[in-house]
Amino acid sequence: MLFTVLTGLIISCLLIPFGNIIKTKWSILLPLIPVILFLYYLLQIPAITLGTNVLQHVSWVPSLGVNLDFKLDGLSLLFALLITGIGTGIFFYARTYLRGHPYFDRFFAYLLLFMSAMLGVVLSNNILSLFVFWELTSISSFFLIGFNNDNKDSRNSAITALSITGLGGFFLLAGLILMGNITGTYIISDLVTQREILINHQMYPVVIGLMFIGAFTKSAQFPFHFWLPGAMKAPTPVSAYLHSATMVKAGIYLLARFTPALGNTEYWNTTLMIVGGFTMLMAAIHALFRTDLKAILAYSTIAALGMLTFLLGMGTKEAIIAASVFILVHALYKATLFMVTGVIDHETHTRDITKLSGLGKVLKPVFIAALLAALSSAGLPSTFGFIGKDLIYEATLHYQQNWQIWLTAIAVATNIGLVAAGFIVGIKPFVGPLPEEYSKIQLPPFSMWIPPLILAILSIVFGIFPSITGDYFSHQVANAIAGVETNLHLKIWHGFNTVLILSLSTLAVGTLVYLFNKPSSIKLAKIESANKISAQYVITGIGKQFAVFAKWYTDIFHNGYLRSYHFKIILAAELLLGYKLWISGPIYINFEDLTPLSWYEVGIVAILLGALYIIVTTKSRLTSVVSTSVIGYAICLLFVFYSAPDLAMTQFTIDTLTTVLFVLVLYKLPPFINLTTRWVLVRDAILALGFGAILALIALRILYEPNTTEIADFYGENAYLLAKGKNVVNVILVDFRGIDTMFETVVLAISALGVYSLIRLRLKSSEKE
């Protein structure tokens, strides 16, 4: 299984160097990749049918518990087949759709990356590798949605989609890690055995809350649904692939995958039913008023995703069976409708439903595909959609007393919307009079209408012979979600019962809605105005405010003035140090320990302070430099008095050198000019005195502490015995800490090189301002 995940990743990298060859001559090789992977997964069906799980373990970062554990069960296989199977169709389709596009190779690199990531998500048995692949799908879909990168809307949609799904991924990671901490395992199949611990843990609501945010953002559930209609800016093959069958179902996959471990509690069921139910109803209503074909499909996809969330939330055996079948039903007809839309867009250059009609006359095979898909979406008897719809009603009717009526009602209402939406997309553009401008349209190459036709025909074949899917793997999908045996057997005819009546009346009402509700731009504007209060405006508003805040913050803290940085840093240091001094109590001075004063010391200190005053107040550069050197010499004398001859010598030399250098280099500079106001000077003086006071207080506090002399004693005793030197300071520098001193010399050498080269460097006339 590892190879199926890695193939796409590796080939997408290879497309960087070999993209140009692939683009021109060998583009036929690209669709072969999903074909091979699809065949591989088809061959896995016999094992899965019997209920065996295929496991694979590859160590990755064992110390962190991050391993590439893969597991193939019914649920994973269903998704793997969808990803590679629909992927095959999409690859053939996109190869024609984008022929001659300058970024052809880039597109397929993204698409392969996405396919690999998606396979990784559905096959991972380790929650951390699942998360890695999950994020990879967000990132690759960002590039795919923003593929038309010269279009501003396209870029914005890509950023919206990335920020919403990325935000969800962030919460998901928190949820997954929390779950790993509670159970101590990161293996998904081991979590089921820890179910009791998980659902009784006090953090359980937090865990599932975080996971819900991850799943809802990915699967476009209210209030995060708005990125999906925006993502329709992507090229149609991308919408058909990502936004019908694969990526948006990743959230559903996540919920289904963790149902055995976390599901069927009150929190789980209530949240999913409310969110799913609201989403599907809202999206189904929205879908009826759109005029853009892809927008209709986007909203009907959101409705279908809401339906799946809703079914998983019900959590009964019937609901899980319905969900496991409906995933496939929806993927088949929705991918078909998207590809049909792509053909229409490609040939007529519009997707406006109010302008399209009569295309059935020129695009006959496309019309057949669209019609079949629309019928399956409507749930006409003998289509796969009919079976899906039956199972949904079966599930709602068998739910607890008191609730079944309401659940059935909203399921029926949603399905009515889906029927009408399917007809609008699948039938309306093809019937009626053919406008003059479209009469010249030619049927596009095979590869653009064969894939949707195959998928549409499958919708019918599976509908007439439901046991093909039911007996081979759908029952294992349901088993994997439920965690127990579900005894799923799909039948085409359940007898004449309530479910059939509901199905037929849904179809009838949906058809009526289709016939009498004509989408128009006026209605669109009305329903768009409802979006003003939606989550989209809240979230983008927060985003904008955050940018404003960031700018404000930057203006304050990063304004480009060095002194302003100094001021803030020192102020912060003063506050922190001052607070620490304050809470550590009063300061004592041990007067008996102090060294007595002598008159020449007082004299030196007086000179030093005098020089300091001159530096701060003088207007002459030379005076200030000389005063600095006076301070250096004064300190030098203090070192002499207090038993530090080495320091005194060094200080004397260095101070002399610095002053000479200063005067040599800077003698030409003009005098200081007063650039600031008195108020600023006073403010700075207060800050400076405060800093000095704090440092002085710290020094006093340290002075009161008892002196520890262990290290000094060590050096004092061993200076001669070990290092054969009698000047202890010298011995420390050149012997005990010799390597430090060597590097210090290196620093000085580098500095000397810098000084030398800067002095030698002549100014070019062009550099002078």
Place this chain on the structure above:
Amino acid sequence: MELLLVLVLGLLYSAGVYLILRRSMVKLLLGIMLLGHGTNILIFVVGKITKGHPPVIDETYKVFQEIYADPIPQALILTAIVISFGLTSFAIVLLKRVYALVDSDDLDNLNTPEEEDI
């Protein structure tokens, strides 16, 4: 004497901070030097000062016979003096270079340089 040294180091720090808050590059540099002096005194004073007993072993003995000044602060300060000279000398010539280029000592004139200045 310690109290006097504490006063000196406090004032050295204050003057240093005050100078690095100015716009002039020369003052900035002098401020950095004063902060360096202040730190040296700080290390010196908290290491307990001793008068008249340098940490040098008497010629006739192999170990100290009486009290001696703590050699560790001295070793640290010696290193600090030398390194700060490396910094100061480089900063001085850099300052000269900048002055030659922009003809100003004002730090605010260095903001948002043109492309070719970088």
